[in-house]
Amino acid sequence: MRRRVTGVLVVTVAAGLLTVGGPAVGRADAAAGACAGTRVKTYGFATGEVRVHRNGSYVCAMTVAKRPGVRQRMRVGVQARGSRAAVDSGTYARRAGPVTVYARARCVRVEGAVAGRGTASGWILC
Structure with a gap:
């Protein structure tokens, strides 16, 4: 019984470490909590803002709340045409994202929301 509990504990800890420290699909620079590259657009709205970054052929976006620290529903999305x-x-409590898409020579659109209020762009960066 003790071996079984120890084995389950080891697997659980390893899975947790992989989740925290492993590569994140669809995320840019997840360890630092920010998008890589240069900020190219910012879309503000009543409860936050969507920040759009470009790094070579990749576009990254994240939604940041105006009132960080308060846990609230947040969303960010980025889509290459x-x-x-x-x-x-x-x-x-602070931000949703970052999320990244490959967008070489393609337009993208972004959207974000905090606490039910948000914004969406049209096709940008064409």
Whole structure:
């Protein structure tokens, strides 16, 4: 019984470390909590803002709350034309995202929301 509990504990800890420290698909520079590259657009709205960054052929976006520290529903999405959107949605205290898409020579659109209020762009960065 003791071996079984120890084995389960080891697997659980390893899975947790991989989740925290492993590569994040659809995220840019997740360890630092920010998008890589240069900020190219910012879309403000009543409860926050969506920040859009470009790094070579990749576009990254994140939604940042105006009132950090208060847990609230947040969402960010970025979509390259002709591809599926990368989306991060949940209850966060500071920001949703970052999410990244490959967008070489393609337009993208972004959207973000905090506490039910948000914004969406048209096709940008064409």
